[in-house]
Amino acid sequence: MRVIQLKITPPPVGGTTVRRPRIESLLSRLIEQHRVVCVLASAGAGKTTAVLQAAQQLSRPLAWLAIDATDAVTGRLLTYLEAAIARQIPAVEGLASAALASQLPHAEVAGLLAEAVGDANLLLVLDDAERLAEEPEALAVVSSFARYLPATARLVMISRSVLPFAAAAGAPFLTYVAAVGEEDLAFTVQEATDALVLSGRPDVDPAEAIVETGGWVTGVLFEAWRSADHVIGVGGEADPLHGYLATQILAQLPAADREFLISAALLKEVTPAAAECLGLPDAAVRLHSLRSRRLPVAWDRAGKAMRCHPRFREYLLELLHRRNDAEVRELHAAYARLLVELQHDEEAVEEFFAAGRLDDALEVVERIVIGVIERTDFALAERWLNRLEPVGHDKPAGLVVAELMLALAREDYARGVRLADELAAAGRRDELAATSSRAASLIAWCYLHAGRVTDIHAVLEVGRSGEELDAMRYAMHTVDDVPAAPDTPEGWLTGGPFDALVMRTHYDRGRLSLLADPPSSPWAAKAAEPWRVGALLATGHTEQGFELYQRLEGLHEQGVWLSAVMGPKLMAELGEHDAAWRLLRSGRERIVASGSELFRMLSLLTEAELLLQLSRDARAARQVLEEVARHPIGRQYANIREHANTLLGAALLLEGEDVRARDGLAAAVSSMQRGQRILWLPEAAVHLAEAQWRLGEEQAADDAANLALWAAEQQGSNHLLLRALSEFPAVLSRRLDIERGADSPWHDLGRALMVQGVALGDVLAASVHVTEFGRTAVLVNGEDAALRLKKSYELLAYLANSGRDAVPRQELLEVLFExxxxxxxxxxxxxxxxxxxxxxPDVLRTDAVAGRVALGAGVRVTTESERLSALLRQAASLRGQDRLRTLLQALEISDRGEYLPGVLSAWAEERRQQLTSVVQEARHDAAEIAFATGHYRQAARLVGDVLHADSFRESAWRLEMRIADALGNQDRVIAAYRACERALTELGTQPTATTVQLLQDLRR
Structure with a gap:
């Protein structure tokens, strides 16, 4: 989309414009103190001029955007925001465009664009913002932009009406907004005097003008109040200003000039060339004539280009549309052709519609509609296509692709299939696929949801090569029961809509590691989020998956797969069984509306999972799975068939039908291995191991169990494996029987199941845990072992924390007995x-010859301090809320009390001090993160604990001051500074310049 440069160019301030130091000072001060300033006043109140004059006093780069009615389309609004900012910060160019092409939610794109401003002290002005007042989505975009705008930058919005941000974005938006209103902008008597003299009207009494107009700038300068009593009704003008403009402005002009002004009203900036393109003769002569008149217009420095005051232009447009329809349509058509020539295609489309030129509009729409859809302005694209329906009997290829993209974007797969079938009936489907990789892939994607495998392959066979077709062929790896070809799908992420298909295929194939971390591209990362929910759930990170699930639900409507298929599984994992069934039922309605048979099969598989997992109802699960098996998708889609056979095998095992279970499970496992689809392989292989053992196939059962373990390792998680083993724990018990050592992966799985309360008999060695904070105890399999000898506790703690296989006896004597x-x-x-x-019995082993003592190989010993250290290491690799949550878990351990209370040995005291220091750092880190994420009360408690332990920590005092400021407690800010000052005085020093500067900043 080509940007209209006039919209992002600050308008000129006329040479006869009076300066108003009072307003300039007010606006300058507010802009410096507040991230967002709203200038709210009626038309003609001098809003734009006031902001321009204030901007001249500020040492900030100025970016400008004059908003049109068409900018309520949020993708277009973001494109113009990017263009306006890029004039001052070239690095942002292309950022929003790429994000829109990746179908990110528009509010998030606004946040990314704002963050890209960086540390620049940009001043961005949005003029005519009242055009967004009735557009909640556009307001949400502006609100998100303001929320994420760096502290160094500023946003000014000029509007004729109050902008309801609280409704669009929530009350927090209002906390950093200042406003200038009508009463602030109103002329004082002195300002009116100066303005009237400068405009050549010293005869007007400024005091009378102020009284009559309330200080309204345009009313004063053009004496509109004087005509109010005799223009109402004249020429049909009920508005006093319109009446004044009719009688005192237009009526005073020569007819040629008057007609020229009205005819040129479509132009935002009237130049001779532009006016002549509208078919207006003698444009240069007319402009020269108008230049000598006193009009509510602004001229460029050369006096060649004219911009009408907004209220004046509104009146001229009203007059224009009172003319006969044919004349107005012709002007709109001429203006549309000019816009096309200037490459302002979206504006041209609207003008062609206004002119009734649908054929011309069709030509432009075909060229640009894909870009509109890629930036997710779906409603605009839909409106265009509906308007063009009368002339779209034989749809051009561009419109076909657009309609297919809309069908997929709105998850209306039935619509996409209908369109594909219409193309096939007309003999156009293969022709279109051969010329467009995107068209071929979109058609195949729709057929994928319909279960039309033959049609998919027919389209892919003739489809034009391209990255979209590569993504679709990769998706077919989940469908076709053939050996998987080597591929490198990581390189297929393009930032476009097909990234979602690639990510979905990663999940279906069990390539969960590719979803564990967001891709490097932020756009591909956004496409991956729904499938990351599934990956988090499959790897046992249920709470993280739920948080992401809720966040996606809060930002925009969830997709059908996430809400109808993944939602019930997530609720079941969280123990919300009623919610799981409720989501499953409501999801069926969305699936029917989408027309996706694939989603219907996935929903049935989820139902069978819930029946087995929550109620162990094998009979009901089998009935559901029989419906899947009868459906073409259940027979033809390899991943659906494999998952169904895995669940059916579990149901058959519960009912004692071991032979049928083994045969179905063996087929599923073989198919998974052949196609490298390992999402359900851990469960299928465990079920197969159980069936084979029951049938006396012991070696095959061991091989199947090992395959399950291998698949879990490939997934990077034991979660699905543990879930299967909890259903059939005998598989694990038998595997443990043949393990020689006690530290194998199978033992780790056994211990994990014991924590879940799964009984495994006596095959698993004891689990020993040393509690060290607040009390010293040894827990054996969860039970307190009363050792009754303090040195026994200390001995075990030292050995467990030494990090060595064995410790010399002499060393133990030195550390335990000084x-x-x-x-x-x-x-x-x-x-x-x-x-x-x-x-x-097996906790220790001693070697009398070597003089060493070691922990027994058959026992797993853990300690609280080891757990604390592990959590802190984990936190170091996390960010934001995840990091805070992990730090708080670590602090919960240390807050239980002193490390090894009552143990006075030197090694214990040294480790005690070391842990105290580490915990202090972690607590301060947690306080910083809590503050950064808006949890001020929690941050205050944490930093209070830090200062209680170490009152000389100046960085903690600074954080205490920032928290007090965020809570609006200025007294506490000063008290914190003074407490810092007193503490540092004890050390013979004083607060650093950084702390002093912070105090000054917070007191402004």
Whole structure:
């Protein structure tokens, strides 16, 4: 889309415009102090001039956007925002355009665009913003832009009406907005005097003008009030200003000039060339004549181009549309042709519609509609296509592709299939696919949801090569039961709509590692989010998956797959069984509306999962799965058939039909391996192992169990494997029987199942846990082992935290008994070892010859400090809320009390101090993150604990000051600074310049 440069160019300030230092000072001050300033006043109140004059006083680069009615289309609004900003910050060019092409929600694109401003002290002005007042989506875009605008930048919105941001974006928007109103902009008597003198009207009494107009700038300058009593009704003008314009402005002009003004009203800026393109003769002569008149217009410096005051132009347009229809249509058509010549195609479309020239509009729409859809302005594209329906009997290829894209974007797959079938009936489908990779892929994508495999392959066979077709062929890896070809789909992420198909295929094939972290491209990352919910659920990160699920629901309407298929599974994992069934039922309605048979099959598979998982109702699950098996998709789609056979195998095992279970599961596992589809392989292989063991096929059962473990390793998670093993724990028990050591992956799985309460008999060695904070205890399989000897606890804690396989006996004597090597110390150490062995027979092993003591290989020993350290390491790799949550989990451990209370050994004291320091850093880090994410009360508690432990930490005092400011407590800001000052005085120093500057900034 080519941008109209006039819209992003600040209008000139006329040389006869009076300066108003009062207004300039007010606006300058507000702009410097507030991120957003709204200038709200009626037309003609001098809003734009005031902002332009204030901007001249500020040392900020100025970006400008004059909003038209068409800019309520949010994709177009974002494109113009990008263009306006790019004039001052070239680095943002293309950012919003790429994000829109990737179908990101428009509010998020606005946030990305705002963040891209960086540390520039940009001043962006949105003029005529009242045109967005009735457009909630457009207001949400502007609100998101303002919310994420860096603290150094500023946004000014000029509007004739109050903009209801609270309704569009929530009350938080209002916390950083200042406003200038009608009363601020009204002329004072002195300002009116200066303005009237400068405009050549010293005869007007300024005091009378102020009284009559309330200080309204245009009313004062053009004496509109004087005509109010005699123009109402004259020439049909009920508006006093219109009456004044009719009698005192237009009526005073020569007829040729008057007619020229009215005819040229379509032009935002009237130049000789533009006017002549409208078919207006002698344009240069007319403009020269008008230049000598006193009119409510602004001229460029050369006096060649004219912009009418908004209220004046509105009146001229009203007069224009009172003319006969044919004349007006011809002007609109001429203006549309000019816009096409200037490459302002979207504006041209609207003008062709106004002119009734549908054929001309069709030609332009075909060229640009794909771009409109790619930036997700679906409503605009739909409106265009509906308007062109009378002339679209034989739809051009561009419109066909557009309609297919709309069908997929709105998840109306039935509409897409109907259009594809109409093309096939007309003999055009293969021809279109051969000329357009995108068209071929869109048609195939619609057929995929309809279960039309033969048609899919027919289209792909003739389809033109391209990245879209590559994505569609990759998606067919989930359907075709053939060996998977080597591929590198990571390179197929283009930032376009087909990224969603690639991500969906990653999930269906179980390539969960490709979804664990967002792709490097932010646009591909956004396309991946729905499938990341599924990946998080499949890898056991249920809470994270739920958070992402809720966030996607809050930003825009969820897709059918996420709400109708993944939603019920997520609720079941969270234990919300009623919600799971409710979502499943409501999801069926959305699936029917979409016309997707594929989604219907996935919903049935989810229903069978819930029946087996929540109620163990094998009979009901089998009935659902029989419906899947009868459907063409259930027979032909490899991934659907494999999943159905996995669930059917579980149901058959529950009912004792072992042979049928084995045969179906063996076919499913073989198909999964052949096609490299491993999403359901851990479960299918566990079920197969159980069936084979029951039938006496012991080696095959072991092989199947090993395959399940391998598949889990490929997925990077044991979650689905553990879920299957919890249903058939005997598979794990038998596998543990043949393990020689006690630290195999199978033992880890066993311990994980024991935590879940799954009984595994006596095949799993004991789990030993040392509690170290607040109390010292040893828990064996969850039960407190009363060792009754303090040195036994200390011995186990030291060994577990040493990080070594074995520790020399002499070292133990040194650390536990302060270097004593006498008989008493040796006897005490033996007693400590003996007590531990009595509580857990295999917990220790000693080598008398080598003089070493080690933890037993058959026992897993964990400690609280080890858990705390692990959480802190994990937090270091996270950001935002995830990092805060993990830090709080670590702090919860340390907050239980002192490390190894009552243990006075030097090693314990050293580790105690080390952990205290680490925890203090973590607490301060958590406070910073809580503050950054808006959790001010939580941040205050955390930083309070930091300062209680270390009052000399100046960075914590600064955070305390920022929190107090965020809570609106200026007294607390000062109190925090003074407390910092007192604390540092004890060290013989004083607050740094950074802290002093912060105090000054917060007190402004």
């Amino acid at each position: 270097g004593r090597a006498d008989d008493a110390a040796g006897s005490y150490l033996r007693q400590a070892v003996l007590r531990l062995r009595r509580a857990v």
